[in-house]
Amino acid sequence: MGIKPYLITKSLTPENQETPINFIKGDIVNYKLFYRRNHFSYPNFLTSFYFLPIEGLVRFPKVFSLQEIRVLPSKTVKVILECAGNKRELFNPKVFGEQWGKGAISQGKWKGTPLSALLQYTGLLETAKEIVFEGYDFGERTDTNQQYHFSRSLPLEIALHPDTIIAYEYNDQPIPFKHGYPLRLIVPGWYAMASVKWIKKITVIDHEFTGPFQAIDYVYYPNRDSDIGKIPVTTINLxxxxxxxxxxxxxxxxxxxxxxxxxxxxxxxxxxxxxxxxxxxxxxxxxxxxxxxxxxxxxxxxxxxxxxxxxxxxxxxxxxxxxxxxxxxxxxxxxxxxxxxxxxxxxxx
Amino acid sequence: MGIKPYLITKSLTPENQETPINFIKGDIVNYKLFYRRNHFSYPNFLTSFYFLPIEGLVRFPKVFSLQEIRVLPSKTVKVILECAGNKRELFNPKVFGEQWGKGAISQGKWKGTPLSALLQYTGLLETAKEIVFEGYDFGERTDTNQQYHFSRSLPLEIALHPDTIIAYEYNDQPIPFKHGYPLRLIVPGWYAMASVKWIKKITVIDHEFTGPFQAIDYVYYPNRDSDIGKIPVTTINLxxxxxxxxxxxxxxxxxxxxxxxxxxxxxxxxxxxxxxxxxxxxxxxxxxxxxxxxxxxxxxxxxxxxxxxxxxxxxxxxxxxxxxxxxxxxxxxxxxxxxxxxxxxxxxx
The missing domain is CATH 2.60.40.650 (Immunoglobulin-like)
Incomplete structure (x- = not known):
């Protein structure tokens, strides 16, 4: 008589389901119970014809094949991914948006190539300041009624950290599609909005990135009615x-x-x-x-x-x-x- | 890219998981999303050698085989089953116990034989007052540290109602084991504690049944610190x-x-x-x-x-x-x- 916990359904369009964290034992969350957090519907792209371009302020723009990435020296890190909205339902006064309980967090082993290793092939121009990661997922935002891809940037020092990897495996298996197959950026220590899924393109820029998932969402606004005092969301809190x-x-x-x-x-x-x-x-x-x-x-x-x-x-x-x-x-x-x-x-x- | 809701895990020992009611469309809940509510671990009995005894204050005690029950005229009723604790987590002050949200409710088609039809074979003595249904599930209660089977009684007029059935199918299939296979009592209009699963025995008695799931649990206690004013839980509230x-x-x-x-x-x-x-x-x-x-x-x-x-x-x-x-x-x-x-x-x- 199998008794097992399930993901806790929060919404289906897009799919947002949390990990039944009370029932997780040990250090490794099976992908079936890994929380799913999406901004849009799942992207539709040819995973069998996948290439990763690195462009912008680099000396030698390059398009990597999966094979090229997989043969480079790899790194495996056991990493927590936690949604910045984890435990949101506990705020009082209540906050609108996905009502995550305590389970928008999971952990497992991610294997990939350090981004810094890929950047050794392309080089960086001296004006490089941030690196932008664009995912294949896109859709309309309710606030602006415009379409965007999910995109986030990292400052150079985080992007070049040896543990910041372009991952292709989760728990010794190819990353499940819902979690970013074939390539997902993994930024250890940061809330998981930084760990962009389904990477479409990496672009080096010389200014502060201002996409809506960086400049509107994933920002702490301490005031209910004004934007005064806002601070970007970065590392995971204790x-x-x-x-x-x-x-x-x-x-x-x-x-x-x-x-x-x-x-x-x-x-x-x-x-x-x-x-x-x-x-x-x-x-x-x-x-x-x-x-x-x-x-x-x-x-x-x-x-x-x-x-x-x-x-x-x-x-x-x-x-x-x-x-x-x-x-x-x-x-x-x-x-x-x-x-x-x-x-x-x-x-x- | 299949996106589906799951049962919402509340506890696993015993298994209590609720229906993702926000995502249920239509009138019939698939058994996979039917809420699971257990008082004990799942019972372990030989379903291939199953008989249903009806005894106590009857003229002719009888043990029915499944086959005998299935060939009797059947009745199919589309019935809500709702746990009496549905929405418990909304009470303020908070109430201890399983924190059901809004999904301890499901609905589907139950097919079976009216209990009254079975009782025509056994007859009832004039002293008959209540009918007790004992389930195969049993275990220890935390309050008394004694072992009990899950048992509940019905007054005669409810037990003999033509829509009170001994069900053997849910949505045109044998009842799933977790929901009471092979036989489950279905009491339309009552909270679901009345619809005893895995029926082991039916006993006709001449007094008020006082098992703990009747006299301790499933009782409204309006006062926090005394039992004054208590009323048994019966029919489903509007x-x-x-x-x-x-x-x-x-x-x-x-x-x-x-x-x-x-x-x-x-x-x-x-x-x-x-x-x-x-x-x-x-x-x-x-x-x-x-x-x-x-x-x-x-x-x-x-x-x-x-x-x-x-x-x-x-x-x-x-x-x-x-x-x-x-x-x-x-x-x-x-x-x-x-x-x-x-x-x-x-x-x-």
Whole structure:
């Protein structure tokens, strides 16, 4: 009697479904449960006749075949991809847009060629400032009623980082089409809007890219009614999620293992603390530190509960530079980067 | 590029997954998207050697084979099954337990033999008062730490109603195991805890049945800290759900079709009204009335929106006896029977 979790359907046009994060065990998410986040309908292009052009401010514009890319030295990175809108439904006041719960996050092994290796073939002109990645996916935006491809840029130092790869495999298999086949940019440590799927073209430019997915979306707007103080969304915030028990679950008295994950796009998670008294006192969870740079860490906390009643369980991650998750989320108009301490409630009877 | 909705995973031990109700079209839910609600792990019994005993206060106790039941005159009813906890997550204050959203409801065609036809073979003694249905599923309850089978009773007048059937098919196929194969009681108009799956035994008794799924669970407790005023959960409350647009969706100005369903376990839904001004004024939705007795009705409302802004959309069902959905849910400690008017918010830009 197979019992399995499914993707949690948020919308179908475009397809947005989240990972059932409470039921993910281990470090590698099977592609079937990898959250799907699309801006448009799936692109329609000839994957059997696929080439990747690199053009713009390069010395030698070049069109790479898949074969040329695959024979270059490869790199495999275990990477979290997290939608910048993960946990959006927890903001209060509510934020319009896709109501992601805690599952717009997944992790697995991406294999590909460092972008820097491809750029060694093309060279860069001295005026190069950003690199633009255009995906095959396109469609109309509701705000401007114009058609756009999904395009994002990276500053040079991120684009040239040895772990920024043009990936062709996920978990030792060709990338599933819904996740970017045949080539997907992987930018470890950044929210996943940066990891452009179905790469159509790479263009080197000498100015700041202002496509709508860079200059309108994926921007923190701290004010409801004005754009004052806006900041682009880049790296993944320090965060944690309690996977077990479930929110509002009913438990027996006795021993329970509280389990979860913690992650960050900058530095490393060093500690996770648990509070069972509303945040007054904290105790360290047992954390399974990793030697990998871009993956979540798992943590557990053995909870002995003898008294019946209602309990709040709070988790808080602390990173290698002493930063910790804030008590309250930093509200922003488009609902990005939620990373307040994670809270659930349970009843013990 | 197949895009399909999935069951929404709530818990896996036992398996509780809800129907992605926003994405259900039409009147018949495919069994793959039929919500799964279990009290225990799936039962393990020899379905190839299955017999149904009817015993207790009958003149002639009898054990029916499946074959005997299948050759009797059959009845097919299009029936809503709705978990009494549907929409529990909307209660405020929050209620502990499975956090069902709006999808612990499904509908399809159940075919079987009226229970009354089986009881014609056994007869009933004059002292008969209730009929108890025991399922093969069993396990330990967290409150008493004792093992129970899932058992429920019906008063005679409900048990003998010609539409109360011992079903063996769902949508023209044998009932899927997860939904009660080989035999499931179907009690049209009652919340689905009454429609016992995997029927093991039917027993006629002369008193009020007090099993825990009758006397502890599936009881409305209006007070948080006492059992005063408790009432058993029986028939499905008048209700409606907006399927489209999605809550907190961003829309363009222009024409939008608001769509949904409305249903009740008593009488018929006659009208659905929509408010776009917070409940001050209401307009009739177009409703597709049905000649069937136990199925939901679909409704649509054509909305022309020219002004940008944030809107609340409210739906309210009204039944054949003038009852209407309440503005606020009737809070109860275990979170049953939520049936307040349905509300979503959208942003038009």
């Amino acid at each position: 965060n944690s999620t309690i996977q077990k028990p479930l929110n509002l679950q009913v438990l027996n008295t006795g021993n329970h293992t509280i389990e979860g994950i913690a992650w960050t796009g900058r530095g490393k998670v060093l500690k996770v603390e648990i509070s069972l008294d509303g945040g007054r006192t904290w105790e360290a969870a047992k954390i399974f530190l990793s030697t990998e740079n871009y993956s979540w860490v798992r943590w557990i906390y053995e909870w002995q509960v003898t008294e019946k009643g209602e309990y709040m369980i709070i988790s808080k991650a602390i990173d290698s530079e002493g930063r910790m998750q804030p008590n309250e989320p930093i509200w922003n108009r488009k609902g990005y980067g939620y990373n307040a301490i994670d809270k659930i409630e349970v009843k013990v009877e | 209700n409606s759900t907006i399927q489209k647009p999605l809550n907190l969706q961003v829309l363009n100005t222009g024409n939008h079709t608001i769509e949904g369903i409305a249903w009740t376990g008593r009488g018929k839904v006659l009208k659905v009204e929509i408010s776009l001004d917070g409940g001050r004024t209401w307009e009739a939705a177009k409703i597709f009335l049905s000649t069937e007795n136990y199925s939901w009705v679909r409704w649509i409302y054509e909305w022309q929106v020219t002004e940008k802004g944030e809107y609340m959309i409210i739906s309210k069902a009204i039944d054949s006896e003038g009852r209407m959905q309440p503005n606020e849910p009737i809070w109860n400690r275990k979170g049953y029977g939520y049936n307040a008017i349905d509300k979503i918010e959208v942003k038009v830009e």
